[in-house]
Amino acid sequence: MAKEESEAEKEQKLLSDADERSLHYIRGNPTRRVFPSPSSLSSLSSFDEPFPSSPSSPSLTLSLLDTLGSPATTATNGPSYFGFVIGASLPIAAATERLVLAWDQSGASFLTSPISSKIETIAGKWILEVLNLPNNCAVGFGTSASACTLVALAAARRELLSRVGWDFDNNGLFGAPEIKVVISELIHITVKKALRVLGFGMNRLIIAPMDHYGRVDPSKLPPLDSFTILCLQAGELNTGEFDPFSQIIPLAKKAGAWVHVDGAFGLWARASSRSELTEGIELADSWTTDAHKWLNTPYDSAMIICRYPHVLAGAMNSDAVYMSGSADSQKNLTLEFSRRPRGISIWATLRVLGRDGVKEMVDRHCNLAKRIGEGLGKQGFEVLNRVVINQVLFRCATDEQTQKVLQAAQASGKTWFGGTNWQGRPAMRISVSSWRTQQSHGDEVVALLGRIAAECAK
Ligand SMILES: *Cc1c(COP(=O)(O)O)cnc(C)c1O
Numbered sequence: 015m016a017k018e019e020s021e022a023e024k025e026q027k028l029l030s031d032a033d034e035r036s037l038h039y040i041r042g043n044p045t046r047r048v049f050p051s052p053s054s055l056s057s058l059s060s061f062d063e064p065f066p067s068s069p070s071s072p073s074l075t076l077s078l079l080d081t082l083g084s085p086a087t088t089a090t091n092g093p094s095y096f097g098f099v100i101g102a103s104l105p106i107a108a109a110t111e112r113l114v115l116a117w118d119q120s121g122a123s124f125l126t127s128p129i130s131s132k133i134e135t136i137a138g139k140w141i142l143e144v145l146n147l148p149n150n151c152a153v154g155f156g157t158s159a160s161a162c163t164l165v166a167l168a169a170a171r172r173e174l175l176s177r178v179g180w181d182f183d184n185n186g187l188f189g190a191p192e193i194k195v196v197i198s199e200l201i202h203i204t205v206k207k208a209l210r211v212l213g214f215g216m217n218r219l220i221i222a223p224m225d226h227y228g229r230v231d232p233s234k235l236p237p238l239d240s241f242t243i244l245c246l247q248a249g250e251l252n253t254g255e256f257d258p259f260s261q262i263i264p265l266a267k268k269a270g271a272w273v274h275v276d277g278a279f280g281l282w283a284r285a286s287s288r289s290e291l292t293e294g295i296e297l298a299d300s301w302t303t304d305a306h307k308w309l310n311t312p313y314d315s316a317m318i319i320c321r322y323p324h325v326l327a328g329a330m331n332s333d334a335v336y337m338s339g340s341a342d343s344q345k346n347l348t349l350e351f352s353r354r355p356r357g358i359s360i361w362a363t364l365r366v367l368g369r370d371g372v373k374e375m376v377d378r379h380c381n382l383a384k385r386i387g388e389g390l391g392k393q394g395f396e397v398l399n400r401v402v403i404n405q406v407l408f409r410c411a412t413d414e415q416t417q418k419v420l421q422a423a424q425a426s427g428k429t430w431f432g433g434t435n436w437q438g439r440p441a442m443r444i445s446v447s448s449w450r451t452q453q454s455h456g457d458e459v460v461a462l463l464g465r466i467a468a469e470c471a472k
Contacts, residue, residue: 028072033112035080043092043450047085047427054085088430093450096431096459099251099279099307099404102448107311110362114355121155121355123339123346130355134344137361141317144285144364144372145303147296152323154330154347155315155357159278159302161349162318164208166300167195169320169329170243170272171212177240177270187213196220196238196271197245198230198257205245205276227400228253232261240270248292249280252434252443253398254383254405256280260294273298278316279447282308283403285369286376291402300326305360308376308404310449315356318348379404379446382456386444389460393467398436406444407436410467416440418470419463426466429459 019027047054060082090100103111121130138153156162171193172182180190195214197205199221210216225231228250238244244266246257259275266273275281275295281303284292295301299322305315320326327341332351345351367375380403387401390408399407410416420433420442431444446456 031073032076039084043089046089046092048089048092048094048430049424049427050086051427057082058086093448093452093455094429094459095448096429096444096446098432099445099447101307101310102450103312104310104363104449106366107359107363110359111312114358119355120352121344122351122353123343125337125339127355130358133361134355134357135342137357140364144369145281146284147319148321152320152326152342152347154318154326155344156318156348157314157316159276159304159316160204160207162302162316163205163276164211165318165330165349166274166302166320167208167212167243169326170274170300172329173325174241174272191241193241193243194220195243195245196222196236198222198247199224200228200250201245201247202251202276228255230257230262232258235262238266238269238271242271244271244273246273246275248275248277248295249403252405252407252436254280254403256291259292263294263297267297275301277301277303279304279307280403282376285372286380287373288380288403308447309360309363311359311363315360375449382451382453383446386456386460390463393460393464398441404446407441409441413440415470416442419466422466422470423463426462428462
Protein backbone atom coordinates (compact mmCIF):
# COMPACT_ATOMS: atom_id res chain seq x y z
CA MET A 15 0.00 0.00 0.00
CA ALA A 16 1.33 3.43 -0.92
CA LYS A 17 2.39 5.49 2.06
CA GLU A 18 0.06 8.40 2.64
CA GLU A 19 1.59 11.79 1.99
CA SER A 20 2.46 13.71 5.11
CA GLU A 21 1.19 17.28 5.57
CA ALA A 22 4.74 18.51 5.04
CA GLU A 23 5.03 16.63 1.74
CA LYS A 24 1.70 18.01 0.58
CA GLU A 25 2.78 21.53 1.43
CA GLN A 26 6.06 21.13 -0.45
CA LYS A 27 4.29 19.81 -3.51
CA LEU A 28 1.74 22.58 -3.54
CA LEU A 29 4.32 25.32 -3.12
CA SER A 30 6.52 23.82 -5.86
CA ASP A 31 3.49 23.68 -8.12
CA ALA A 32 2.85 27.37 -7.42
CA ASP A 33 6.50 28.23 -8.08
CA GLU A 34 6.45 26.34 -11.38
CA ARG A 35 3.26 28.03 -12.48
CA SER A 36 4.72 31.42 -11.52
CA LEU A 37 7.84 30.79 -13.58
CA HIS A 38 5.77 29.64 -16.50
CA TYR A 39 3.72 32.83 -16.25
CA ILE A 40 6.85 34.99 -16.18
CA ARG A 41 8.28 33.14 -19.20
CA GLY A 42 5.10 34.01 -21.10
CA ASN A 43 5.43 37.73 -20.37
CA PRO A 44 7.00 38.89 -23.65
CA THR A 45 4.28 37.34 -25.79
CA ARG A 46 1.27 37.60 -23.51
CA ARG A 47 -1.67 39.70 -24.66
CA VAL A 48 -1.28 42.99 -22.82
CA PHE A 49 -4.98 43.23 -22.07
CA PRO A 50 -6.92 39.94 -21.89
CA SER A 51 -8.83 38.70 -24.91
CA PRO A 52 -12.65 38.80 -24.87
CA SER A 53 -12.73 35.01 -24.52
CA SER A 54 -10.43 35.05 -21.48
CA LEU A 55 -12.68 37.65 -19.96
CA SER A 56 -15.83 35.68 -20.59
CA SER A 57 -14.22 32.61 -19.00
CA LEU A 58 -14.10 34.56 -15.75
CA SER A 59 -17.74 33.63 -15.24
CA SER A 60 -16.48 30.14 -14.30
CA PHE A 61 -15.50 31.64 -10.97
CA ASP A 62 -19.17 32.34 -10.25
CA GLU A 63 -19.78 29.25 -8.17
CA PRO A 64 -21.48 28.73 -4.85
CA PHE A 65 -19.39 28.89 -1.68
CA PRO A 66 -18.39 25.24 -1.07
CA SER A 67 -19.69 23.54 2.03
CA SER A 68 -16.76 21.18 2.41
CA PRO A 69 -12.96 21.21 1.87
CA SER A 70 -11.42 20.31 -1.48
CA SER A 71 -8.04 19.75 -3.08
CA PRO A 72 -5.73 22.80 -2.79
CA SER A 73 -3.94 21.85 -6.01
CA LEU A 74 -7.22 21.99 -7.94
CA THR A 75 -7.90 25.49 -6.67
CA LEU A 76 -4.41 26.58 -7.66
CA SER A 77 -4.83 25.00 -11.05
CA LEU A 78 -8.18 26.74 -11.57
CA LEU A 79 -6.67 30.06 -10.64
CA ASP A 80 -3.78 29.62 -13.03
CA THR A 81 -5.76 28.15 -15.92
CA LEU A 82 -8.53 30.73 -15.97
CA GLY A 83 -6.89 33.47 -13.98
CA SER A 84 -3.52 33.92 -15.68
CA PRO A 85 -5.01 34.63 -19.14
CA ALA A 86 -7.26 37.27 -17.55
CA THR A 87 -4.38 39.25 -16.09
CA THR A 88 -3.19 42.50 -17.59
CA ALA A 89 0.47 42.08 -18.55
CA THR A 90 1.69 44.84 -16.27
CA ASN A 91 4.68 42.67 -15.46
CA GLY A 92 5.59 42.58 -19.16
CA PRO A 93 7.46 45.06 -21.36
CA SER A 94 4.64 46.63 -23.37
CA TYR A 95 2.26 47.90 -20.72
CA PHE A 96 2.28 51.70 -20.65
CA GLY A 97 -0.86 52.33 -18.60
CA PHE A 98 -1.09 54.54 -15.51
CA VAL A 99 2.26 54.32 -13.69
CA ILE A 100 2.38 50.68 -12.77
CA GLY A 101 5.99 49.48 -12.83
CA ALA A 102 6.84 45.78 -12.97
CA SER A 103 8.57 43.56 -10.41
CA LEU A 104 12.32 43.42 -10.56
CA PRO A 105 13.62 39.85 -10.14
CA ILE A 106 15.34 40.63 -6.84
CA ALA A 107 12.17 42.20 -5.46
CA ALA A 108 9.99 39.31 -6.56
CA ALA A 109 12.48 36.76 -5.25
CA THR A 110 12.74 38.52 -1.90
CA GLU A 111 8.97 38.57 -1.57
CA ARG A 112 8.92 34.80 -2.01
CA LEU A 113 11.37 34.27 0.83
CA VAL A 114 9.60 36.79 3.06
CA LEU A 115 6.34 34.97 2.34
CA ALA A 116 7.89 31.78 3.67
CA TRP A 117 9.05 33.66 6.78
CA ASP A 118 5.51 35.02 7.27
CA GLN A 119 6.66 37.73 9.65
CA SER A 120 4.52 40.34 11.30
CA GLY A 121 6.69 43.39 10.90
CA ALA A 122 5.09 45.38 13.72
CA SER A 123 8.19 45.81 15.86
CA PHE A 124 11.46 44.23 16.93
CA LEU A 125 9.48 42.00 19.27
CA THR A 126 7.43 40.41 16.50
CA SER A 127 10.29 40.18 14.00
CA PRO A 128 13.86 41.21 14.72
CA ILE A 129 14.97 40.70 11.13
CA SER A 130 12.15 42.83 9.72
CA SER A 131 12.88 45.60 12.18
CA LYS A 132 16.59 45.54 11.31
CA ILE A 133 16.16 45.48 7.55
CA GLU A 134 13.39 48.07 7.44
CA THR A 135 15.49 50.43 9.53
CA ILE A 136 18.28 50.14 6.97
CA ALA A 137 15.83 50.39 4.08
CA GLY A 138 14.57 53.66 5.55
CA LYS A 139 18.10 55.08 5.74
CA TRP A 140 18.85 54.05 2.17
CA ILE A 141 15.58 55.52 0.92
CA LEU A 142 16.61 58.89 2.37
CA GLU A 143 20.00 58.53 0.67
CA VAL A 144 18.72 57.55 -2.75
CA LEU A 145 16.06 60.28 -2.67
CA ASN A 146 18.51 62.76 -1.16
CA LEU A 147 16.24 63.78 1.71
CA PRO A 148 17.38 64.85 5.21
CA ASN A 149 19.01 61.85 6.89
CA ASN A 150 17.11 62.10 10.17
CA CYS A 151 13.60 61.73 8.69
CA ALA A 152 11.33 58.89 9.78
CA VAL A 153 10.30 56.41 7.09
CA GLY A 154 7.14 54.33 7.45
CA PHE A 155 6.52 51.53 4.97
CA GLY A 156 2.81 51.45 4.21
CA THR A 157 0.54 49.84 1.68
CA SER A 158 0.16 52.69 -0.78
CA ALA A 159 0.73 56.35 -1.42
CA SER A 160 -2.96 56.74 -0.58
CA ALA A 161 -2.55 55.30 2.91
CA CYS A 162 0.77 57.06 3.46
CA THR A 163 -0.74 60.42 2.44
CA LEU A 164 -3.52 59.87 4.93
CA VAL A 165 -0.90 59.26 7.60
CA ALA A 166 1.09 62.34 6.60
CA LEU A 167 -1.91 64.65 6.62
CA ALA A 168 -3.17 63.30 9.95
CA ALA A 169 0.28 63.87 11.46
CA ALA A 170 0.47 67.35 9.92
CA ARG A 171 -2.86 68.47 11.35
CA ARG A 172 -2.08 67.08 14.79
CA GLU A 173 1.29 68.83 14.79
CA LEU A 174 -0.02 72.24 13.67
CA LEU A 175 -2.62 72.04 16.47
CA SER A 176 -0.06 70.89 18.98
CA ARG A 177 2.10 73.95 18.18
CA VAL A 178 -0.67 76.14 19.62
CA GLY A 179 -1.13 73.86 22.60
CA TRP A 180 -4.13 71.90 21.32
CA ASP A 181 -4.28 68.31 22.62
CA PHE A 182 -5.61 66.58 19.51
CA ASP A 183 -5.35 63.05 20.88
CA ASN A 184 -7.62 63.75 23.83
CA ASN A 185 -9.87 66.49 22.53
CA GLY A 186 -10.06 65.60 18.86
CA LEU A 187 -11.27 68.40 16.66
CA PHE A 188 -14.15 69.53 18.89
CA GLY A 189 -13.59 73.25 19.36
CA ALA A 190 -10.12 73.10 17.78
CA PRO A 191 -8.70 75.99 15.75
CA GLU A 192 -9.45 75.48 12.06
CA ILE A 193 -6.70 74.01 9.91
CA LYS A 194 -7.06 74.97 6.29
CA VAL A 195 -5.66 73.08 3.34
CA VAL A 196 -4.24 74.50 0.12
CA ILE A 197 -3.86 72.04 -2.75
CA SER A 198 -2.55 72.35 -6.25
CA GLU A 199 -5.30 72.39 -8.83
CA LEU A 200 -4.10 69.10 -10.34
CA ILE A 201 -3.40 67.28 -7.08
CA HIS A 202 -3.98 63.51 -7.29
CA ILE A 203 -7.41 62.20 -6.38
CA THR A 204 -5.95 60.09 -3.56
CA VAL A 205 -4.71 63.23 -1.78
CA LYS A 206 -8.24 64.59 -2.01
CA LYS A 207 -9.53 61.26 -0.76
CA ALA A 208 -7.22 61.37 2.25
CA LEU A 209 -8.38 64.92 2.99
CA ARG A 210 -12.02 63.89 2.64
CA VAL A 211 -11.61 60.86 4.90
CA LEU A 212 -9.87 63.02 7.49
CA GLY A 213 -12.83 65.41 7.49
CA PHE A 214 -11.26 68.43 5.85
CA GLY A 215 -14.31 68.90 3.61
CA MET A 216 -14.02 69.16 -0.15
CA ASN A 217 -15.76 72.55 -0.26
CA ARG A 218 -13.23 74.00 2.12
CA LEU A 219 -10.11 73.08 0.18
CA ILE A 220 -8.34 76.12 -1.22
CA ILE A 221 -7.07 75.67 -4.75
CA ALA A 222 -3.67 76.99 -5.78
CA PRO A 223 -3.99 77.95 -9.47
CA MET A 224 -1.66 76.39 -12.00
CA ASP A 225 0.58 77.82 -14.66
CA HIS A 226 0.63 76.95 -18.35
CA TYR A 227 2.47 73.65 -17.69
CA GLY A 228 0.14 72.50 -14.92
CA ARG A 229 2.39 73.44 -11.99
CA VAL A 230 1.34 75.54 -9.02
CA ASP A 231 1.92 79.16 -10.02
CA PRO A 232 4.00 80.80 -7.22
CA SER A 233 2.66 84.25 -8.15
CA LYS A 234 -0.91 83.10 -7.50
CA LEU A 235 -0.28 81.18 -4.29
CA PRO A 236 -3.19 81.65 -1.84
CA PRO A 237 -2.26 83.14 1.58
CA LEU A 238 -0.57 80.65 3.92
CA ASP A 239 -0.13 80.74 7.69
CA SER A 240 0.75 78.51 10.61
CA PHE A 241 -2.71 76.88 10.43
CA THR A 242 -2.21 75.78 6.82
CA ILE A 243 -1.29 72.47 5.24
CA LEU A 244 -0.01 72.98 1.69
CA CYS A 245 -0.09 69.92 -0.61
CA LEU A 246 2.26 70.00 -3.60
CA GLN A 247 3.22 67.33 -6.07
CA ALA A 248 6.23 65.86 -7.76
CA GLY A 249 5.09 64.26 -11.01
CA GLU A 250 1.62 65.23 -12.22
CA LEU A 251 -0.10 62.12 -13.52
CA ASN A 252 -0.75 63.43 -17.03
CA THR A 253 2.26 65.59 -17.75
CA GLY A 254 4.82 64.44 -15.18
CA GLU A 255 5.37 68.10 -14.20
CA PHE A 256 6.78 69.23 -10.85
CA ASP A 257 5.58 72.14 -8.75
CA PRO A 258 8.30 74.82 -8.38
CA PHE A 259 9.32 73.74 -4.88
CA SER A 260 12.31 76.04 -4.47
CA GLN A 261 10.09 79.07 -5.02
CA ILE A 262 7.09 77.93 -2.99
CA ILE A 263 8.33 75.92 -0.02
CA PRO A 264 10.52 78.64 1.56
CA LEU A 265 7.52 81.01 1.48
CA ALA A 266 5.28 78.39 3.05
CA LYS A 267 7.80 77.54 5.75
CA LYS A 268 8.28 81.20 6.57
CA ALA A 269 4.53 81.49 7.07
CA GLY A 270 4.65 78.47 9.43
CA ALA A 271 2.65 76.18 7.14
CA TRP A 272 3.18 72.41 6.85
CA VAL A 273 4.20 71.33 3.35
CA HIS A 274 3.36 67.85 2.15
CA VAL A 275 4.58 66.56 -1.21
CA ASP A 276 2.86 63.76 -3.11
CA GLY A 277 5.70 62.18 -5.06
CA ALA A 278 4.07 58.80 -5.71
CA PHE A 279 6.26 58.24 -8.73
CA GLY A 280 7.85 61.64 -9.40
CA LEU A 281 9.99 61.68 -6.27
CA TRP A 282 12.19 59.09 -7.98
CA ALA A 283 13.30 61.74 -10.47
CA ARG A 284 15.39 62.92 -7.55
CA ALA A 285 17.48 59.75 -7.91
CA SER A 286 18.07 60.46 -11.60
CA SER A 287 19.97 62.93 -13.74
CA ARG A 288 16.77 65.00 -13.82
CA SER A 289 17.00 65.73 -10.10
CA GLU A 290 16.94 69.49 -10.73
CA LEU A 291 13.19 69.11 -11.27
CA THR A 292 12.89 68.39 -7.55
CA GLU A 293 15.07 71.23 -6.33
CA GLY A 294 13.85 72.55 -2.99
CA ILE A 295 11.68 69.50 -2.33
CA GLU A 296 13.96 68.61 0.56
CA LEU A 297 12.58 71.62 2.45
CA ALA A 298 9.11 70.05 2.82
CA ASP A 299 7.81 68.55 6.07
CA SER A 300 6.51 65.27 4.67
CA TRP A 301 6.58 63.28 1.47
CA THR A 302 4.88 60.18 0.15
CA THR A 303 6.20 57.92 -2.53
CA ASP A 304 5.59 54.44 -3.88
CA ALA A 305 8.05 51.63 -4.33
CA HIS A 306 5.53 49.58 -6.32
CA LYS A 307 5.59 52.10 -9.14
CA TRP A 308 8.98 53.35 -10.20
CA LEU A 309 11.22 51.25 -7.96
CA ASN A 310 9.54 48.19 -9.49
CA THR A 311 8.82 46.27 -6.30
CA PRO A 312 5.66 44.16 -6.09
CA TYR A 313 2.41 45.58 -4.68
CA ASP A 314 1.70 46.98 -2.28
CA SER A 315 4.59 49.02 -1.10
CA ALA A 316 4.86 52.73 -0.34
CA MET A 317 6.43 55.17 2.10
CA ILE A 318 5.53 58.04 4.36
CA ILE A 319 8.62 60.13 5.00
CA CYS A 320 8.44 62.72 7.77
CA ARG A 321 11.02 65.34 8.69
CA TYR A 322 10.16 65.06 12.39
CA PRO A 323 10.32 61.44 13.60
CA HIS A 324 8.56 62.25 16.90
CA VAL A 325 5.65 63.88 15.08
CA LEU A 326 4.98 60.80 12.95
CA ALA A 327 5.57 58.41 15.86
CA GLY A 328 3.24 60.50 18.04
CA ALA A 329 0.44 60.51 15.52
CA MET A 330 0.70 56.82 14.66
CA ASN A 331 1.60 55.42 18.08
CA SER A 332 -0.09 52.12 18.86
CA ASP A 333 1.78 51.02 21.97
CA ALA A 334 -0.25 48.85 24.29
CA VAL A 335 0.41 47.13 27.61
CA TYR A 336 1.02 43.85 25.85
CA MET A 337 3.09 45.28 23.00
CA SER A 338 5.06 48.46 23.02
CA GLY A 339 7.82 49.34 20.64
CA SER A 340 10.42 51.97 20.00
CA ALA A 341 9.49 55.18 18.20
CA ASP A 342 10.86 53.73 14.98
CA SER A 343 8.80 50.54 15.17
CA GLN A 344 6.85 50.32 11.94
CA LYS A 345 3.58 49.89 13.84
CA ASN A 346 4.22 53.37 15.25
CA LEU A 347 4.89 54.95 11.85
CA THR A 348 2.09 53.50 9.72
CA LEU A 349 -1.63 52.70 9.92
CA GLU A 350 -1.02 49.00 10.31
CA PHE A 351 -0.31 47.06 13.49
CA SER A 352 0.19 43.56 12.13
CA ARG A 353 1.82 44.14 8.80
CA ARG A 354 3.83 42.54 6.04
CA PRO A 355 7.38 43.90 6.29
CA ARG A 356 7.21 45.41 2.83
CA GLY A 357 10.41 47.38 3.38
CA ILE A 358 12.44 44.19 2.94
CA SER A 359 11.98 43.96 -0.81
CA ILE A 360 12.74 47.68 -1.01
CA TRP A 361 16.00 47.06 0.85
CA ALA A 362 16.89 44.13 -1.42
CA THR A 363 16.14 46.15 -4.55
CA LEU A 364 18.21 49.11 -3.39
CA ARG A 365 21.04 46.78 -2.39
CA VAL A 366 21.12 45.14 -5.82
CA LEU A 367 20.67 48.30 -7.90
CA GLY A 368 22.75 50.66 -5.83
CA ARG A 369 22.58 54.39 -6.44
CA ASP A 370 23.78 54.00 -10.04
CA GLY A 371 21.31 51.25 -10.85
CA VAL A 372 18.32 53.27 -9.66
CA LYS A 373 19.56 56.27 -11.60
CA GLU A 374 20.09 54.20 -14.72
CA MET A 375 16.57 52.73 -14.59
CA VAL A 376 14.83 56.07 -14.02
CA ASP A 377 16.96 57.76 -16.67
CA ARG A 378 16.29 54.97 -19.15
CA HIS A 379 12.53 55.35 -18.70
CA CYS A 380 12.71 59.14 -19.04
CA ASN A 381 14.86 58.92 -22.16
CA LEU A 382 12.56 56.37 -23.70
CA ALA A 383 9.50 58.51 -22.93
CA LYS A 384 11.21 61.39 -24.71
CA ARG A 385 11.93 59.16 -27.69
CA ILE A 386 8.33 57.93 -27.76
CA GLY A 387 7.11 61.53 -27.63
CA GLU A 388 9.33 62.48 -30.57
CA GLY A 389 8.25 59.38 -32.47
CA LEU A 390 4.58 60.14 -31.93
CA GLY A 391 5.16 63.72 -33.08
CA LYS A 392 6.68 62.40 -36.31
CA GLN A 393 3.66 60.12 -36.76
CA GLY A 394 1.43 63.19 -36.72
CA PHE A 395 0.15 63.02 -33.16
CA GLU A 396 0.00 66.17 -31.08
CA VAL A 397 2.22 65.79 -28.02
CA LEU A 398 0.72 67.92 -25.27
CA ASN A 399 3.42 67.94 -22.61
CA ARG A 400 7.13 68.69 -22.38
CA VAL A 401 7.93 65.07 -21.46
CA VAL A 402 10.00 66.13 -18.46
CA ILE A 403 10.10 62.58 -17.08
CA ASN A 404 8.38 59.32 -18.03
CA GLN A 405 4.92 60.57 -19.08
CA VAL A 406 3.82 61.27 -22.64
CA LEU A 407 0.48 63.02 -23.13
CA PHE A 408 -0.80 63.11 -26.70
CA ARG A 409 -3.83 63.16 -28.94
CA CYS A 410 -5.03 63.08 -32.54
CA ALA A 411 -6.30 66.03 -34.54
CA THR A 412 -9.92 65.38 -33.57
CA ASP A 413 -11.47 64.02 -30.38
CA GLU A 414 -13.23 61.33 -32.36
CA GLN A 415 -9.92 60.10 -33.78
CA THR A 416 -8.35 60.13 -30.34
CA GLN A 417 -11.13 57.88 -28.99
CA LYS A 418 -10.91 55.54 -31.96
CA VAL A 419 -7.12 55.20 -31.81
CA LEU A 420 -7.20 54.60 -28.07
CA GLN A 421 -9.83 51.89 -28.34
CA ALA A 422 -8.01 50.18 -31.20
CA ALA A 423 -4.68 50.28 -29.35
CA GLN A 424 -6.23 48.82 -26.21
CA ALA A 425 -8.02 46.09 -28.17
CA SER A 426 -4.87 45.16 -30.12
CA GLY A 427 -3.48 43.10 -27.24
CA LYS A 428 -0.03 44.36 -28.24
CA THR A 429 0.07 47.22 -25.77
CA TRP A 430 -2.12 48.98 -23.27
CA PHE A 431 -2.28 52.55 -22.07
CA GLY A 432 -5.10 54.71 -20.86
CA GLY A 433 -7.09 57.72 -21.84
CA THR A 434 -7.46 60.92 -19.89
CA ASN A 435 -8.88 64.36 -20.25
CA TRP A 436 -6.52 67.26 -20.73
CA GLN A 437 -7.76 70.83 -20.73
CA GLY A 438 -11.27 69.71 -21.55
CA ARG A 439 -10.43 67.32 -24.38
CA PRO A 440 -9.75 63.59 -24.57
CA ALA A 441 -6.10 62.61 -24.66
CA MET A 442 -3.96 59.51 -24.31
CA ARG A 443 -1.18 58.96 -21.84
CA ILE A 444 1.82 56.68 -22.08
CA SER A 445 3.92 56.04 -19.01
CA VAL A 446 7.25 54.22 -19.09
CA SER A 447 7.92 52.57 -15.76
CA SER A 448 8.74 48.88 -16.21
CA TRP A 449 12.32 47.62 -15.97
CA ARG A 450 11.43 45.18 -18.75
CA THR A 451 10.62 47.91 -21.25
CA GLN A 452 13.45 48.40 -23.72
CA GLN A 453 13.87 50.89 -26.54
CA SER A 454 12.51 48.35 -29.02
CA HIS A 455 9.23 48.15 -27.08
CA GLY A 456 8.94 51.93 -27.20
CA ASP A 457 9.61 51.94 -30.95
CA GLU A 458 7.06 49.17 -31.45
CA VAL A 459 4.31 51.11 -29.71
CA VAL A 460 5.05 54.20 -31.80
CA ALA A 461 4.93 52.17 -35.02
CA LEU A 462 1.74 50.42 -33.92
CA LEU A 463 0.09 53.76 -33.18
CA GLY A 464 1.15 55.07 -36.56
CA ARG A 465 -0.50 52.10 -38.26
CA ILE A 466 -3.64 52.36 -36.14
CA ALA A 467 -3.97 56.10 -36.80
CA ALA A 468 -3.63 55.55 -40.55
CA GLU A 469 -6.24 52.81 -40.38
CA CYS A 470 -8.64 54.96 -38.34
CA ALA A 471 -8.23 57.89 -40.77
CA LYS A 472 -9.51 55.76 -43.69
C1 LIG B 1 -0.48 56.46 -8.08
C2 LIG B 1 -0.48 57.82 -7.51
C3 LIG B 1 -0.99 58.07 -6.22
C4 LIG B 1 -1.64 56.98 -5.41
O1 LIG B 1 -0.72 55.99 -5.09
P1 LIG B 1 -1.23 54.55 -4.63
O2 LIG B 1 0.03 53.87 -4.20
O3 LIG B 1 -1.85 53.94 -5.83
O4 LIG B 1 -2.21 54.76 -3.53
C5 LIG B 1 -0.91 59.34 -5.73
N1 LIG B 1 -0.35 60.34 -6.45
C6 LIG B 1 0.14 60.15 -7.68
C7 LIG B 1 0.75 61.31 -8.41
C8 LIG B 1 0.09 58.88 -8.26
O5 LIG B 1 0.59 58.68 -9.48
